[in-house]
Amino acid sequence: MKIKKEVTIYDLAKELNYSPSTISRALNNHKSISKKTIKLIKEAAAGMGYRPNNLAAGLRNNKSNTIGVLISRINRPFMASLISGIEETARKAGYNVLISQSNDMYENEVSNCNALYDSRITGLIVSLSMETVDMAHFQKFIDQGIPIVFVDRVPDNFNSYKVVIDNYTAGYSATKHLIDQGCTRIAHFAGAQHRNIYEERKKGYLDALRESGLPIRDELIIHFKTLSFEEGNKATKKLLKMPEPPDGIFSANDTAAVSAIMCAKKMGVEVPQELAVIGFNDDPIASIMQPSLSTVSHPASKMGAISAKRILNHSGQNYDADLTEITVLGTEIIVRDSSLKRTRMLRSKTS
Amino acid sequence: MKIKKEVTIYDLAKELNYSPSTISRALNNHKSISKKTIKLIKEAAAGMGYRPNNLAAGLRNNKSNTIGVLISRINRPFMASLISGIEETARKAGYNVLISQSNDMYENEVSNCNALYDSRITGLIVSLSMETVDMAHFQKFIDQGIPIVFVDRVPDNFNSYKVVIDNYTAGYSATKHLIDQGCTRIAHFAGAQHRNIYEERKKGYLDALRESGLPIRDELIIHFKTLSFEEGNKATKKLLKMPEPPDGIFSANDTAAVSAIMCAKKMGVEVPQELAVIGFNDDPIASIMQPSLSTVSHPASKMGAISAKRILNHSGQNYDADLTEITVLGTEIIVRDSSLKRTRMLRSKTS
DNA sequence: TAAAGGTACGCAATCGATTCCGTTGATTAT
DNA sequence: ATAATCAACGGAATCGATTGCGTACCTTTA
Numbered sequence A, B: 001m002k003i004k005k006e007v008t009i010y011d012l013a014k015e016l017n018y019s020p021s022t023i024s025r026a027l028n029n030h031k032s033i034s035k036k037t038i039k040l041i042k043e044a045a046a047g048m049g050y051r052p053n054n055l056a057a058g059l060r061n062n063k064s065n066t067i068g069v070l071i072s073r074i075n076r077p078f079m080a081s082l083i084s085g086i087e088e089t090a091r092k093a094g095y096n097v098l099i100s101q102s103n104d105m106y107e108n109e110v111s112n113c114n115a116l117y118d119s120r121i122t123g124l125i126v127s128l129s130m131e132t133v134d135m136a137h138f139q140k141f142i143d144q145g146i147p148i149v150f151v152d153r154v155p156d157n158f159n160s161y162k163v164v165i166d167n168y169t170a171g172y173s174a175t176k177h178l179i180d181q182g183c184t185r186i187a188h189f190a191g192a193q194h195r196n197i198y199e200e201r202k203k204g205y206l207d208a209l210r211e212s213g214l215p216i217r218d219e220l221i222i223h224f225k226t227l228s229f230e231e232g233n234k235a236t237k238k239l240l241k242m243p244e245p246p247d248g249i250f251s252a253n254d255t256a257a258v259s260a261i262m263c264a265k266k267m268g269v270e271v272p273q274e275l276a277v278i279g280f281n282d283d284p285i286a287s288i289m290q291p292s293l294s295t296v297s298h299p300a301s302k303m304g305a306i307s308a309k310r311i312l313n314h315s316g317q318n319y320d321a322d323l324t325e326i327t328v329l330g331t332e333i334i335v336r337d338s339s340l341k342r343t344r345m346l347r348s349k350t351s
Numbered sequence C: 001t002a003a004a005g006g007t008a009c010g011c012a013a014t015c016g017a018t019t020c021c022g023t024t025g026a027t028t029a030t
Numbered sequence D: 001a002t003a004a005t006c007a008a009c010g011g012a013a014t015c016g017a018t019t020g021c022g023t024a025c026c027t028t029t030a
Helices: A009-016 A020-027 A035-047 A054-061 A077-092 A106-118 A136-143 A167-180 A196-211 A229-240 A254-266 A284-288 A300-317 B009-016 B020-027 B035-047 B054-061 B077-092 B106-118 B136-143 B167-180 B196-211 B229-240 B254-266 B284-288 B300-317
Strands: A066-071 A096-101 A123-126 A148-151 A161-165 A186-190 A221-223 A248-251 A276-278 A295-297 A326-329 A332-334 B066-071 B096-101 B123-126 B148-151 B161-165 B186-190 B221-223 B248-251 B276-278 B295-297 B326-329 B332-334
Touching: A009 A020, A009 A035, A020 A035, A054 B054, A066 A077, A066 A106, A077 A096, A077 A300, A077 B077, A077 B096, A096 A106, A096 B077, A106 A136, A123 A136, A123 A300, A136 A148, A148 A300, A161 A167, A161 A300, A167 A186, A167 A196, A167 A248, A167 A276, A167 A295, A167 A332, A186 A196, A186 A229, A186 A254, A221 A229, A229 A248, A229 A254, A248 A254, A254 A276, A254 A284, A284 B284, A300 A326, B009 B020, B009 B035, B020 B035, B066 B077, B066 B106, B077 B096, B077 B300, B096 B106, B106 B136, B123 B136, B123 B300, B136 B148, B148 B300, B161 B167, B161 B300, B167 B186, B167 B196, B167 B248, B167 B276, B167 B295, B167 B332, B186 B196, B186 B229, B186 B254, B221 B229, B229 B248, B229 B254, B248 B254, B254 B276, B254 B284, B300 B326
Parallel strands: A066 A096, A066 A123, A123 A148, A148 A161, A161 A326, A186 A221, A186 A248, A248 A276, B066 B096, B066 B123, B123 B148, B148 B161, B161 B326, B186 B221, B186 B248, B248 B276
Antiparallel strands: A096 B096, A295 A332, B295 B332
């Protein structure tokens, strides 16, 4: 297979009897080039199949019009939506998106971080791995003035842009909702407590209980490692076998909540009558399963878009100037069947 | 914020009294550099915080150790898994992954294609948009010897690497399964017929009917545009209101299948007793919903991994040499509750 | 011991786009 | 009429890594 010679600005220069400088300026709409010349050059460029070489431009400018994304896993509904939001916003501004997943391992996060750095990305968007505690691998970006936006799973000992939801309020509201439904023994599926999103959700849970005068029972608070389906299954089985089982569960994610509901069904415990459940994330599954899962909705795609705008804004594009350092987005309690004790008679199509 | 000067191979050269050539060769383990020197240089590089500049290397080599991915949408379970598989494989080989989504629009596909080309990617992995018919925008990659791997939604008028599943057999088997369950009036939710994956699935459906001596009824074959939830809802409603409604549905994706089940429930039609349903993709939702959805499983992540290996292999890495031009992967019929008429009494926990 | 071979490195061009300084000719101001 | 201004463009260095060719020195062989 023969490889066609690529067309460069030098080829254009020779063809049109201009200098490469003029070609470059024309293609970038530089003001010191006449409109006529610009039009001429652009048409010739298109005609000859010229395509800019981002590597060359990037080398010269020491940046690549590329946003790097560093997350735990792509194939999770929240993450996929987040990336989608990032990509859409970046693309509109002419930026590319480099992705990498850590699989929640610190070591991978570090090496991916380096790989993205080596590509001279314009900015970095990060959702921390479960394991990450030390933040040293991010320092080199700061040293180079490369903006970092932490999303969702953010550090609290590192100063940078952050885009988060109000996890405390969300946790509080979710728990309050269960209390309003008449639950008095509410369990909590808590995530890893060194990730502050889970810490905040738990705090909200605790405060809601306190405020309502309900006792806090340690045996009803289960600390998960990954909030997986399997973990949820185990935890639920254990809870429901207790002499005084819980009558409600607030899970820090939907996956574990779903497993709880399915486990309860298997054990003959009726949801929501005997056990009300509310999850977190509003995964697609939540609205489809039976009973449909009450949950807290995350504006994932929007968070991605905002994060991307942060990067673009930082590079002086002033894309959306009224963004603050830390962006806190609101959440929404989505009430579905899995938590509806009180109004059950009115809407339940289950059982 | 002051920006630290980056360390280059020239800085290392000056510091260690070697030439830049030697530094470069040492860092790349070139054989003409002594082990001692390599060790010395690498240690100094690490100590001084040297980080390679991919842009410079890429410019020189005219490629960027980056795999470009061009898909319709990221936040679909299949696509997310596909990307995940690509990323994992690419990362292991030291490659980065650039993503872009077309949102199923031809125009976006073309411009994203150009953007990826401009970044001098090593190879391109594509799942075509619903709209795409003309393939001219891919030609420039071929002209430059840049490999393209089409995945899942592939063209049939363009010669390149392809990674697909056996859609015909899958469609045949899915339909046959419904027939085996005693269905005689089987409807088909068909995807856009200019995308051959949907064409093949339909062919399989038709042949299964023919082979079993069942009549083909055009009114039971619904052609969808996007196989969305809404479309599925409408189609199901229409079907179930027919004087002789179908007793089975083979849907070309899970989303529409789910909508069919939910619509049937609402209309008081029992699944699977009165209407057996089988979908396609094995989305996470399939195993969770009630009744659980029978479906055809796609090895999405594996398809991504294979596609990535194609690219790596093409660049002379000989990563996995026994891959053929077109890779056809098998599928699996996952039988769950939504299609189980015959053995219902034995396993159903529903109703 | 002289020729041959090998080891370990250096020189300088190269990749393509950008940009700081000019320069030229034309127009305007005084 | 002459200086000053300006529009429109060109020259050449620059970004950092790679690599073909060349060279100095050392070892081996006949």
